[in-house]
Amino acid sequence: MSMDYEQYLSKTAIDLKPSGIRKFFDLAASMEGVVSLGVGEPDFVTPWNIRDEAINALQDGYTSYTANAGLLELRQEISNYVQRRFNVHYDPENQIIVTVGASQSIDLAFRAIVNPGDEVLIVEPAFVSYASLVILAGGVPVSISTYSENGFKVTPDQIEAAITDKTKAILICTPNNPTGTCLNKEELTEIAKVIQKHDLICITDEIYAELSYDDGFTSMASIPGMYERTILINGFSKGFAMTGWRLGFLSAPKEMVGLMVKIYQYTTMCAPHMLQRAAIEALQNSTDQVEHMRESYWRRRNYMVQALNNIGLDCHIPGGAFYVFPSIKHTGLTSEEFASQLLQQEKVAVVPGNAFGESGEGYIRCSYATSIEQLQEAMKRMERFIDSLK
Amino acid sequence: MKLSNDELNILAILEENHRVSTEAMAMQLNMTEDNVQKTIKKLEDNKIIVSYPTLIDWNQIEGKETVVAMIDVKVTPQRGVGFDEIAERIYRYPEVNSVYLMSGTYDLSVTLEGKTLQEVSKFVSNKLSTIDNVISTTTHFMLKRYKHDGVIIEGNDEDDKRMVVTP
Numbered sequence A: 001m002s003m004d005y006e007q008y009l010s011k012t013a014i015d016l017k018p019s020g021i022r023k024f025f026d027l028a029a030s031m032e033g034v035v036s037l038g039v040g041e042p043d044f045v046t047p048w049n050i051r052d053e054a055i056n057a058l059q060d061g062y063t064s065y066t067a068n069a070g071l072l073e074l075r076q077e078i079s080n081y082v083q084r085r086f087n088v089h090y091d092p093e094n095q096i097i098v099t100v101g102a103s104q105s106i107d108l109a110f111r112a113i114v115n116p117g118d119e120v121l122i123v124e125p126a127f128v129s130y131a132s133l134v135i136l137a138g139g140v141p142v143s144i145s146t147y148s149e150n151g152f153k154v155t156p157d158q159i160e161a162a163i164t165d166k167t168k169a170i171l172i173c174t175p176n177n178p179t180g181t182c183l184n185k186e187e188l189t190e191i192a193k194v195i196q197k198h199d200l201i202c203i204t205d206e207i208y209a210e211l212s213y214d215d216g217f218t219s220m221a222s223i224p225g226m227y228e229r230t231i232l233i234n235g236f237s238k239g240f241a242m243t244g245w246r247l248g249f250l251s252a253p254k255e256m257v258g259l260m261v262k263i264y265q266y267t268t269m270c271a272p273h274m275l276q277r278a279a280i281e282a283l284q285n286s287t288d289q290v291e292h293m294r295e296s297y298w299r300r301r302n303y304m305v306q307a308l309n310n311i312g313l314d315c316h317i318p319g320g321a322f323y324v325f326p327s328i329k330h331t332g333l334t335s336e337e338f339a340s341q342l343l344q345q346e347k348v349a350v351v352p353g354n355a356f357g358e359s360g361e362g363y364i365r366c367s368y369a370t371s372i373e374q375l376q377e378a379m380k381r382m383e384r385f386i387d388s389l390k
Numbered sequence B: 001m002k003l004s005n006d007e008l009n010i011l012a013i014l015e016e017n018h019r020v021s022t023e024a025m026a027m028q029l030n031m032t033e034d035n036v037q038k039t040i041k042k043l044e045d046n047k048i049i050v051s052y053p054t055l056i057d058w059n060q061i062e063g064k065e066t067v068v069a070m071i072d073v074k075v076t077p078q079r080g081v082g083f084d085e086i087a088e089r090i091y092r093y094p095e096v097n098s099v100y101l102m103s104g105t106y107d108l109s110v111t112l113e114g115k116t117l118q119e120v121s122k123f124v125s126n127k128l129s130t131i132d133n134v135i136s137t138t139t140h141f142m143l144k145r146y147k148h149d150g151v152i153i154e155g156n157d158e159d160d161k162r163m164v165v166t167p
């Protein structure tokens, strides 16, 4: 008997927008000799001291569940770290949860605050998962477009204009994927005023905080009046080069965290025990290595910005993360056309900007988390491609 | 000697890979290429950059295999010149790779490279031990090289295990 699966499957899930990245991945993965600027993760392997601790933890038999929120010892270290780096204090007992990647923190945040029909503002271009996670939590994502003329920074007026009586929260990501844009203290303060005026919750995704290059980094949670309405999301993936470990964390007022722990105990129980042990080592003893990686990205960012501008792809200088987001508008191609022709003609993989929201149309995301030789090769091929369009 | 940020950044790049073009270096550091070249020249002149060694694994090449020995040498220092003169008599031999003055139970650590065990042994007994003031030598033959000057010889951390496109 053949089944008509459509009628059994979740309509909400079916209606989620397919990821624009997935499509590209399939194409690029089938080709040989591709130089990829499409990778959204560090090119460093996790520092050895952290890997070694994971091995020790397995040898020592740390294979059981932990507390739902994570090992208290790790939460204590996270508390120290967040205090030290971002100057905000969270109580390890009841204000921090260790999650399976920052991804899961984002999911938990939406599940904990969204009621059916609540609107969540998302500043675009944005990381691919936010809008879908809002929908899965029963909410309505509302996008606010940002543009290169303004360095992809959202303004208080734009936020003001997007707010309705259904607006519950706003998601801010700084440094941003895909634009690399960093919001400084003054900009955050201006945004915070609107958020407070309209009594919104702010979910701040600061997963790239360690990779900020120019003015240092300010956390939204440290802006006066924001602490009590902010869900701060961070993790180990980017700054510590630990993407495959799937470890992230969130911190928030204890009333919110209590509810999130309740959800978390049903969905996941806890993050992997042996990896949590290694994460303690990451926070205690990796400052120099994180610094070394940051400096290396900073140099490559400088290279990429100049190299792209040299071949006529204008880009603003991204303050953080490991992405540059140049405009390809003058070629007359759409983002997808540009990316797929570039891949076919020159075997360089980039991600079309519209994968990150409508306002990403006309741009491409180039990740520079790859060796300088690969970057040079990619630029040579891209230059040839651009010339071929003339 | 105190270095500028630009100088430190150039050293960081060169230490990782000394074949990066000066153009790419200039772009990474927002400097002019001319300035990069001048800075490197200055670092070389000041012997901050001592040389750009090429690490060759000769043992992979048929007929080119080598034997490496590390020799602990005890010496009686000479009046006036201490250990320096004895060290010089040793490091002048081209087959000697390195000579360090050490604290602890012996004085000079000498690394030697030869084609065969016999060749190395002969050098130790005929040349090294016969130098005046050398009291004793202990020779350790190297069996396997895992890491050299920060480079892991057989590691596979270098392979890119990431997927080609990720969010």
Ligand SMILES: Cc1ncc(COP(=O)(O)O)c(C=O)c1O
Pocket: A040, A100, A101, A102, A103, A104, A127, A173, A176, A177, A205, A207, A235, A236, A237, A243, A246, A247, A248, B167
């Ligand atoms: C902005 C942003 N947030 C969150 C994540 C997810 O991070 P994690 O690996 O910790 O789940 C990513 C990963 O690409 C990201 O770019």
